[in-house]
Amino acid sequence: MVTHLTRPVLHGSPYRADCPARRVLDRIGDRWTVLVVAALSDGSSRFSGLNRRIEGISKKMLTQTLRTLERDGLVRRTVCPGVPIRVEYTLTEAGDSLREPLRALQEWSNAHVGVISAAQEAYDRQEREIR
Amino acid sequence: MVTHLTRPVLHGSPYRADCPARRVLDRIGDRWTVLVVAALSDGSSRFSGLNRRIEGISKKMLTQTLRTLERDGLVRRTVCPGVPIRVEYTLTEAGDSLREPLRALQEWSNAHVGVISAAQEAYDRQEREIR
């Protein structure tokens, strides 16, 4: 995950490293951000709940991902004092608006898993024949 | 980049590691896949053309990314014999269909760069105040 974005350079070429879309994709790209956003819009909101819900994530990664999302203004962090302490995470309006494009991508995935898997098997079969 | 996908498990929980959408997102996530798809739908198709067009990519990474896309059936590789040799890459139909959800994501990015940058600056200001 890229932890520090550079200054905004409005609409640079998509092939430039400082292109805004590319900077955002770097976020989406990391292993956990999308899962956390999904879990948040799915009802979970407490730290331990997210930790349990997202299979395979470590506390370190969950913390790191949530911090970045919070810094980006996509997630709001609310501390509920008491013993034991409770921390709630919720999507901001911006974070919520990200759900739609993500859903589109997820739908594309589900729609194409089949052909992708088939293509892979065909490719691998070819590979083995050659050797 | 994940170079080897496991067997298809139809529509597992999004929080399971073997969820199809998650496997696809692992691809989208890597640093170059999206850029290569964009460059391919933008006209470039030869290896050296892509290499020049995508700023910062190395031949190694370009090759690796193209191989994976080819294995996934999203890109077709065509060798044009001759001296010097030429290799053309084109999006398959599946690869082409990926452009739309990616464009949606890019649009979201461009639409939210502003608020994200602002949120970051606010967050960082807070951080510095505390210390």
Place this chain on the structure above:
DNA sequence: CGGGATCCAAGCAGATACTG
């Protein structure tokens, strides 16, 4: 409960050199 700090292994990716 919700983290922070530290340590360490693995693998990802860049640089360089070489090839058909």
Place this chain on the structure above:
DNA sequence: CAGTATCTGCTTGGATCCCG
């Protein structure tokens, strides 16, 4: 031109321990 091969540094992230 279109790659492959090797070497290496550096980031990523898991494990573990600690704290308020």
